[in-house]
Structure formats: C-alpha cells, structure tokens
Amino acid sequence: MKNKSLADSSLEELNAKKKTLVTIIIVLSILILLYGGYFILKLVTGTWEANNSLGTVGFGTLGVVTSLVSVKLSRVGIEIKNRKTGR
Numbered sequence: 001m002k003n004k005s006l007a008d009s010s011l012e013e014l015n016a017k018k019k020t021l022v023t024i025i026i027v028l029s030i031l032i033l034l035y036g037g038y039f040i041l042k043l044v045t046g047t048w049e050a051n052n053s054l055g056t057v058g059f060g061t062l063g064v065v066t067s068l069v070s071v072k073l074s075r076v077g078i079e080i081k082n083r084k085t086g087r
Helices: 011-045 054-085
Strands: none
Touching: 011 054
16 A cells, blocks of 8 residues: 555544654653663663663664654644645
C-alpha cells in the first residue's frame, strides 16, 4: 500500500494522523523516563558494567526516534493549519 503525502490526505486523515503521532510521542516519552530511571538505578546500585554500551545506544535511539516523530507531528500540524487558513 502506497503512503499518501500530506497534501493528498484529507483534513480528517490529517487529524487522525496527528492524534496517532501525539500518542506515539507520549509512549516514547514514558519509555525514555522509565529507561532513564532504570539506568540511574543500575548506576546507583553499582550493577552496571563499564563496557556495556548497549544501554546508552538504546537511550540514544529512543531520543532520535522521538525527535523524528516530533518533526513529523510539526509537519502535520503545519499542513492542518494551512488547510484551515486556506493557503
């Protein structure tokens, strides 16, 4: 199935996409907070191994994905705003 561009989507589809993206950002933010708490707990208890870079890679990946979804959300928001103002 081919992805539709934002210009080809209806206003209802854009609003649905915006709700979905907001939900994804909320879930990713919760995952970042939980992972950060887990990381701090491991550091405080001293059970984190110094050569374990997988923890920081996962944390960084969550940050990058959250950033990309935020950019997509802003593009959808701009398209909705343009449609409502008639541009």
